[in-house]
Structure formats: structure tokens, C-alpha cells
Amino acid sequence: MRTMSTHLPIGTAAPDAADGGASHRWYPKGTHITIRGLTKRFQDATIYDNFDLDIPKGKIVSVFGPNGCGKSTLINMIAGILPCDSGQILFEGKEARETRIGYVFQNYREAVFPWLRAIDNIRYPLQYLNLSKVEQQSRMDRLMESFDVKLDLQRYPYQMSGGQQQLVSIMRALVVDPEVLFLDEPFSALDYEMVMFLRERLQKVLVERRTTTLLVSHDLDEAVLLADEVLLLTKRPTRVAENLPFDVARPRTADTTITPAFIATKTRALDVFQREVRKP
């Protein structure tokens, strides 16, 4: 395994622009999202200052870092729901609004539409894709098959448990077959049994479809467990501290967390994290 390599195999936070072009040579599988010169300030605090990052296509990237370093801010800017002050974010050359995006919010209660039945929540984004009725239905069928859900989707979200609502939210994000999926701490408010179930289904679908995925997590175990790469951020102004690959075979389950490869990567991530947190 080459998990311990400390050079940056796919991402870079080098502030000087000269590195940006050259770094493309590192990605044999191609870059999906390129971020250049990203700057974001909140009042007096500079969160990002001339931030560069490349995100590879078809992989799951976990974003992990100290409190307040702007993990969610980063993915919200990439997803186009939070404006940046300056800089450029492109998806294979396209803008966010030209890209099919799936987004799963942490707070599922305020993300699903309570006035729609679960099934209509899931179907909702399909209307913006210009698909025929037949094609829309086949998307729905394919999704149902992948997730193999046993719950009654004719119910309204408020008649469901938290985990079921988040499942609806995840299915709604995936029904459009997104080019990029954003997950903002999607499992942090759920009971463990549901978390295991959702992680398993999500991994299955993402690996099947090879969807580029950005996962923000405050749980290091989860960040490493689900990731092809763990993107470790510094305190603000935020830079990439390190980008750790983790290429253990899938599906990864709770058992994966006791393998030596997992422990080694997690230990390394923890070292970097603690080093960054201790910096003044």
C-alpha cells in the first residue's frame, strides 16, 4: 500500500498559480473540479485566501479539518449555493449551474419538502432535467432497485423517522444521477444502526455509478472509512494540510475500521490534524 506517501497525489494547496497547471500531470484519471484563487471572507475573518484545489473524477473525497476552518463553506461554494468573493470553480470547464448536482444537507428536517410525499420529494428534481416521462420513471425504478428500500414512500416526511427522512433526502440527491454529490455531515444526527445502513447503500450506489463525491464529516472514522481520499484542512486562512489516499477495497463496513490499513491512515490523519490544531 502506498497510503503513507506524503506528496500530494491529486490535490494541492500551493498558493502560487504556477503550480496549478503543472499539477494536472499528477492525475491520470482526470480532474473533475478545479478551484483556482478562491477567496472568501466573513466580516473580518478570512476563511479562504487564494485557495487552489483539484478534485478527482469519480472518487469519494472526505473533507476534514479543525472547527471553523470552513468545510461546509467550501462545499457550499463549490455547489454554487454560497457565493465566493473571488476565484473560479469549474466542473470539467463548466459552471455549477450547468452541472447536475446532488446535495444532502445535515439538517434533513429542513431539507426535505414536508408538503410532498416521500416519493414526490424524491421525484422532484427530475422535472428540471428535460427527460421524457418514460425516462423519468426508469430513473426512479433504477434508484429504487439500487436502494432496495422497504419503507412506504407514500408517507409524508413528518410521518417518518429521522433516518428515513435522510434516506429520502439522499435518494432525492441521487435520482438525477448527479455528476457531483455533496454530503454535508449527512449522518451526524442519526442513530448508529441507520448510519450503518445508509453508509452501505450509499457506497454501493456511488461505486456503481462512479459519482464524484465530496463528504464533509466531523467524525474522523467516518471520513476515512468512506473516502478514496481524505482532504485534511488547516485552520484559517484555510489551506490543504494533506491529502491522504485510502484505497482499501469496498464495500467497507464497521469491520474495516479495525484493519491495520484503516488504523494507519487514521493515525496519520490524526497526527496531521493535531499538528494543525496546535499551530497558533
Next chain:
Amino acid sequence: MSLAHRANAFGARLRPLFGIAALIGLWAFVHATRAVDPVLLPSPLEALAAFWNGLAHGTLWGDFFKTIVRTVTSFGLALVIAVPLGIVLGSNEKIYESIEFAIDFFRSTPASAMFPLFLVLFGVGEATKIAVAAFGAALAILFNVAYGVMSARKQRQLAAKVMGAPRWRVLTDVILLESMPQVFVGMRSGVSIALVIVIVAEMFIGSTDGLGQRIMNAQTIFDMPDMYASIFAAGLLGYVMNLVFLVAERRFVHWGGK
């Protein structure tokens, strides 16, 4: 289920009626003891008989109906004007900020203070009563709709946006539905304001019919049973209209409070 338990459950169901029963009991007691002149305070049965006879054989139903028509007309007018305006106002912060003070000022002005002005504008007739009532109701609805639209929480709007919904679809699919509970608050207070103004207008601006005018007439000729019957009719009207909106809200905004 034991007998005692059943009796308990029965009692719980009747509990909301205790207050009204106590009030009628007190009324009957005061009447029976002649503590108040019986001319001023007839017995509950006399008042009930006046209500029933007025509806079945007399002119009470006609006045009742007139008041309903005026209230519903002015409320409908207010709704048609205030809802679209409220949406525009609520979804545009700059417009809202520039006229918030004006709305707040007129909302705080008693609509009855506008009677003379509206009399000059619309003359002594049906139009004035409806216009003043619609004015008062519209301000209450406008304010609540604008507030509901403005305070709709952002996350669902972002969710719709990220799914590719254009701005107007975010408005129709998310913001309007988010603001529904507040819109219903506005409609309930709007309809009760409309009723209050219609009754007052019927009393004082050259009316020949309506519950307000009937209450005033009955009082003038000391027909106390009919006065109480008419007051009861007005109360019933307000209560039923409020109830209609509560039921409609529960059905339509089924997700509210959950």
C-alpha cells in the same frame, strides 16, 4: 374499560362546555333573582326564542345574511389585493424596507378612524362599508404574507436551487408553501377585522340592514331579547369564520407544527 373510566372520558369530552353552561346558569340566576331589571336582561330562554323566531319567521336571517355577504366580499377583496402584494413585498427586501414604516403605521391606525375619509371617497353606501373593511383586512393580510415570505427558512430554498429550480419555481414550490402558516394567521386576523368593521359600519354609516344596524335598532326600541339574539348571531358568525379557517389550515397545511 371500567365504568368509572368511561365516565371520566365522557366528562373530559364535555369539559369545554362547562364555561358556557356556567355563564348561562349565572344569567338565568341573575334573571330569576331580579338582580338586574328584567327589561334590560331577559331570560336566556327569551333570548333564545328571539334568535330562533328571528331566523325562522322574522328578519334576523336577512340581516345575518347581509352581514355575511359584506364581510366575505370585503375579505375576498382584501385577499385578492394583499396576497400578491405581500409576496412581492416579502420577496424583495429593498421594497419592503422602503415601505415597511408606511404599512406599519396604517396597520396601527384604527380602521374606524378612516370612516370619514372613505365616506368622502365612496359616499354613503355599500361601497364605503366594504372598502373600509377591505382596507383593514388587507393590511393585516399584507403584513403577514410579506412576513411569512420573508422569514421562510433558507435551507429548503437552497435545496431547490441546487436541484436546478429557477427563481420563480423556488418561490412557488418552496417559499409560498413555507409561508402558508403565516398566511393563514393573516387570513384569520383579516376576516375578524373585516367583521368588526362591517358591524360598526352597519351601526353608524347610514345602514338599513345588517346585524350591526339590527343590534342598534333593538337597543333603541328596548327590544332586549332581539338585541341579545343579534349579538349572539354576530358572535356566532365570527366564531364560525375563525373555525372555517382553522379547519382549512389543518387540512391544507397538514405539515404545520410537525
